[in-house]
Amino acid sequence: MNDSLVIIPTYNEKENIELIIKAVFSQTHPFDILIVDDNSPDGTGELVKAIQEQITDTPFENRLHLLTREGKLGLGTAYIAGFKFGLQKGYTYLIEMDADFSHDPKDLNLLRETCAEDGFDVSIGSRYISGVNVVNWPLNRVIMSYGASMYVRMVLGIQLKDSTAGFVCWHRSVLERMDLDKIIFVGYAFQIEMKYLAVQFGFSLKEVPIIFKDRIRGVSKMSISIFKEAVLGVIKLKFDSMFNRLPDRQRK
Ligand SMILES: Nc1nc2c(ncn2[C@@H]2O[C@H](COP(=O)(O)OP(=O)(O)O)[C@@H](O)[C@H]2O)c(=O)[nH]1
């Protein structure tokens, strides 16, 4: 079995799903894939099943997995379900990636090597290491995203340039330390919560530069409620850490 699993949450990504699977499978390192689909009304899940059929009796057989959930339950819980699947299967590196090519599959090797070869516990595809490396995103999205990381640095004190980043490689030991059932946020706050826990638990995190491109196919699932959850979620995290309530499997 390969050592790395790329977890891709999907909701209505029929225009992207075949292309993104092919792009991941064409990388130099052999990455396996898990699609976590929330019963997309546009038939994304069916397309994945058809590809699974097509790759039977090929070197890609058994490298494309599909988890189907009954309805739209949020990106965060999709990743939690994916992490549990990957940990149970025995993967060493578990990688978060969007389905819409905003994250370039070519950067998967860099993310994995930063953990596998440079020895970091978590590697983060960062848009804000030097300036703003975002292409074609509307200005309000750039301000919200860049502002969110400044807000997180201010309130939580973690020195990450891009704490809402969704292109992340986790060494399994980090996820094993977390009580995944107690991770509560579903949107951007999920991305902040996971990184905050890794810092609080003493793991090493490394940001590596990527260029984030706005999607060209399909529609964004971003919503105001996701933004609100992030603003309030950060304050809740601060209190939870002050009162030692973080979801830590090693907490006495
Ligand atoms: N399974 C699942 N995937 C989701 C959900 N919301 C968003 N996604 C996926 O998460 C990824 C990022 O979402 P996207 O809409 O591109 O967010 P944006 O890049 O912030 O505009 C995409 O692959 C989406 O299909 C959800 O509720 N459930």
Ligand SMILES: [Mg+2]
């Ligand atoms: Mg996107």
